Amino acid sequence: MGDPEKKTALFDQLARVGKALGNGRRLELLDLLAQSERSVEVLADASGLGLTTVSAHLQTLKAAGLVAARREGQKIHYSLAGEDVAELYRLARDTAATRIADAERAAADYLGDRPRQVGRDELLAGLERGEFTVLDVRPAEEYAAGHLPGAIGIPVDELPDRLDEVPAEAKVVAYCRGALCVFAHDAVELLAASGRDAARLEDGLLEWRLAELPTETAS
Amino acid sequence: MGDPEKKTALFDQLARVGKALGNGRRLELLDLLAQSERSVEVLADASGLGLTTVSAHLQTLKAAGLVAARREGQKIHYSLAGEDVAELYRLARDTAATRIADAERAAADYLGDRPRQVGRDELLAGLERGEFTVLDVRPAEEYAAGHLPGAIGIPVDELPDRLDEVPAEAKVVAYCRGALCVFAHDAVELLAASGRDAARLEDGLLEWRLAELPTETAS
DNA sequence: CTTGTATTCCATCATTCTTTGGAATACTGT
DNA sequence: ACAGTATTCCAAAGAATGATGGAATACAAG
Numbered sequence: 001m002g003d004p005e006k007k008t009a010l011f012d013q014l015a016r017v018g019k020a021l022g023n024g025r026r027l028e029l030l031d032l033l034a035q036s037e038r039s040v041e042v043l044a045d046a047s048g049l050g051l052t053t054v055s056a057h058l059q060t061l062k063a064a065g066l067v068a069a070r071r072e073g074q075k076i077h078y079s080l081a082g083e084d085v086a087e088l089y090r091l092a093r094d095t096a097a098t099r100i101a102d103a104e105r106a107a108a109d110y111l112g113d114r115p116r117q118v119g120r121d122e123l124l125a126g127l128e129r130g131e132f133t134v135l136d137v138r139p140a141e142e143y144a145a146g147h148l149p150g151a152i153g154i155p156v157d158e159l160p161d162r163l164d165e166v167p168a169e170a171k172v173v174a175y176c177r178g179a180l181c182v183f184a185h186d187a188v189e190l191l192a193a194s195g196r197d198a199a200r201l202e203d204g205l206l207e208w209r210l211a212e213l214p215t216e217t218a219s
Numbered sequence: 220m221g222d223p224e225k226k227t228a229l230f231d232q233l234a235r236v237g238k239a240l241g242n243g244r245r246l247e248l249l250d251l252l253a254q255s256e257r258s259v260e261v262l263a264d265a266s267g268l269g270l271t272t273v274s275a276h277l278q279t280l281k282a283a284g285l286v287a288a289r290r291e292g293q294k295i296h297y298s299l300a301g302e303d304v305a306e307l308y309r310l311a312r313d314t315a316a317t318r319i320a321d322a323e324r325a326a327a328d329y330l331g332d333r334p335r336q337v338g339r340d341e342l343l344a345g346l347e348r349g350e351f352t353v354l355d356v357r358p359a360e361e362y363a364a365g366h367l368p369g370a371i372g373i374p375v376d377e378l379p380d381r382l383d384e385v386p387a388e389a390k391v392v393a394y395c396r397g398a399l400c401v402f403a404h405d406a407v408e409l410l411a412a413s414g415r416d417a418a419r420l421e422d423g424l425l426e427w428r429l430a431e432l433p434t435e436t437a438s
Numbered sequence: 439c440t441t442g443t444a445t446t447c448c449a450t451c452a453t454t455c456t457t458t459g460g461a462a463t464a465c466t467g468t
Numbered sequence: 469a470c471a472g473t474a475t476t477c478c479a480a481a482g483a484a485t486g487a488t489g490g491a492a493t494a495c496a497a498g
Contacts, residue, residue, distance in 0.1 A: 065318025099284025
């Protein structure tokens, strides 16, 4: 009727995925990889972690089947192993943000004051009426790897110098990586300060993709 | 542009859910709780763990927002905090079973030889034609907490003595907790040995519920 | 074949988890 | 109030994890 030892072994195996998700640094890496594939060095840079530390975490994630490695020349590009992994990450993230009071607080604390937000449905409806200009404020490589159809791509840190590329009279909806990404917050603040009508998309590219809404790869 | 310390703090909070999922014993508890709420003692008994050990794990799960406690008299009944948690568990489990070769192997090893299986769609189609008798072989409390509409409930360990309650000429589809539950395997073997036409439902009540298919609570 | 670059392996130390008894707590029923 | 039951808290010991620097490996380019 089911060997208890084998049962233990099975659940220990299943727990490997949980263990992999059970570290803040690894979640940061997953968050980055959910946007686009990256090399170890780039990940270390983007996350502010040590190179060997990132490498070790990637090995853990790989062993848990969450990321895949692709060699190209001297570089090894890591990426999520599939959209189911992105979904798993999103679900774990949302569960924490919803069900753990401290997590909710930490999110609020990190994001700061919420700017005006637009829901996905609202954006879709407005787009049909040609009402919004959509602005992607993630780093250029992430924009290149896929963005909302018709979105303009201007990374937040370049935004102050490139404000004139944003139509002045349009209603602008800015988005970034996901629900817990700050880029769009900062962008909306910048745009509002320059007198524009700007709002933030409630979530980001990750959720958009997981909702199986269309994305665009070319500029 | 986002305080790195606050970012670390946020992701550490999010990781609490992962940590909670990162232990085989806790996954076993979640697996049990996904079927019906239970007291600490009953969980300890069902899982074969020590009482204090179970209590400690439940505290961890509760701190991660995955389980809820409900007091009734002297007993405290623990249950999953919501269907999103069940979905999270399922997704983590399936990710592991799909993407980690060792996990796949451990599952095969635990479940033993697969009996004939019926998919959910196949079952639904057959039910409309009145083709199948559905048999729930989980423990009685789990059957009572919810089962497939029209299913007969006979726990596996009582099945040998109650074989006559299963219509002899019908095609029987047996199910239990979920994809990784052995009860239905054993039941099918028993039924087949007694000359019946039996198959196992590919997954179990957990997946059925998550697919938002109807369940029944009364006998 | 040699040099250079990207990444992984290894060893180590500090930290955190897991399990387990025994004691403490919370509540019920009388 | 008292006795009884269910559960949690506490402390301790062994095991596992995380970060890090230096050495080793894998591959590419010349």
